[in-house]
Amino acid sequence: MTSNPENRPPANSENRPPATILLGDDHALVRRGLRLILDNEPDLTVVAEAGDGAEAVEQAKVHQPDIAILDIAMPRLTGLQAAREISRISPPTRVLILTMYDNEQYVIEALQAGAVGYVLKSVADRDLVEACRSAMRNEPFLYPGAVSTLIRRLLDRTRNNRSAKIITEREEEILKLVAEGYSSKQIAEMLVISVKTVERHRANLLQKLGLRDRLDLTRYAIRAGLIEP
Numbered sequence: 001m002t003s004n005p006e007n008r009p010p011a012n013s014e015n016r017p018p019a020t021i022l023l024g025d026d027h028a029l030v031r032r033g034l035r036l037i038l039d040n041e042p043d044l045t046v047v048a049e050a051g052d053g054a055e056a057v058e059q060a061k062v063h064q065p066d067i068a069i070l071d072i073a074m075p076r077l078t079g080l081q082a083a084r085e086i087s088r089i090s091p092p093t094r095v096l097i098l099t100m101y102d103n104e105q106y107v108i109e110a111l112q113a114g115a116v117g118y119v120l121k122s123v124a125d126r127d128l129v130e131a132c133r134s135a136m137r138n139e140p141f142l143y144p145g146a147v148s149t150l151i152r153r154l155l156d157r158t159r160n161n162r163s164a165k166i167i168t169e170r171e172e173e174i175l176k177l178v179a180e181g182y183s184s185k186q187i188a189e190m191l192v193i194s195v196k197t198v199e200r201h202r203a204n205l206l207q208k209l210g211l212r213d214r215l216d217l218t219r220y221a222i223r224a225g226l227i228e229p
Contacts, residue, residue: 018045019136022063025098027051027070030121034069034098042108044132053077054190060086069128070115071215072099072106073228075180080106080113081173087114096171098124106109106225107146117141154207165186166208172226174201179221190207 011098021038023046025031026198031049038044050056054076060068068081068086077085083095096117097110110118117131120143132140167175170191185196191198202217211217222229 016043018043019066019132020045020047020063022046022048022050022056022065022068022093024050024053024059024068024074024079026074026089027071028049030071034124034128038132041129044129051075053079053082056082057085059067060090060093064090067094067096067132069096069098069119069132071095072101072110073225076177077173078176078226080109080115081176082167083110083113083115084169093206094138095137096128096131096141098128102227103145103225104146105138107142118146119143167205171201171205171208174198174207175217175221175224176226178202178205179218179227198206 013015018041021044022216023034023038025034028051031051035046035049038046047065048059050059053070056068056070056074060063068083070082070086072077074082079097079099083097086093086095094117094177095113095115097106097115098119098121099106100121102120108146109116116135116138117140119127119131121142123143127141127143134141134219173191176185177190182190184195184202187198188195205217206212209217209220213218218227221227
């Protein structure tokens, strides 16, 4: 996955403009540190930043960056939700998930959401630049150990014939926003749907998940990694 061990840009990189990058992370200090790493490379340049997942989607619409680097845990939309939307509205944009979570489920969900790489924050200073260059070569990038984990998980899933995810992507969006404390009216305005539709999705979530109320939905969202405790 890291076929450029010396971590140098390709020999002909001086003949191409730098790859444009969108940074999405809800911590300004993290974004500042990542920007210092990336802007120090001649073949990479940060053109936009976002403090939450919804803003990352909007910035992707405006800038159409070559690469979007998204933290997995952000307000309003998670990095995974934003990745799905960015992959839809800007197919040429390669998405990298940057996270503190060394979690096999997140790796699988990131790839399913359209990401081409998964980088751990703990080694971002070592891996992030090479992950960006791998993305520009249309090559996947996974941190060491993730490949074997991924293969093992997929084999287990095949053997066990596990069922598909029981809630839809729209229901997941609404679950996250409900858990973050937004009202049905606010959610309807954010997602450009009716309040009645929000309430129907919320009722479906309670029924599907066997839950009783907003508090139960919030606890479920925390367990599912949609929001931070």
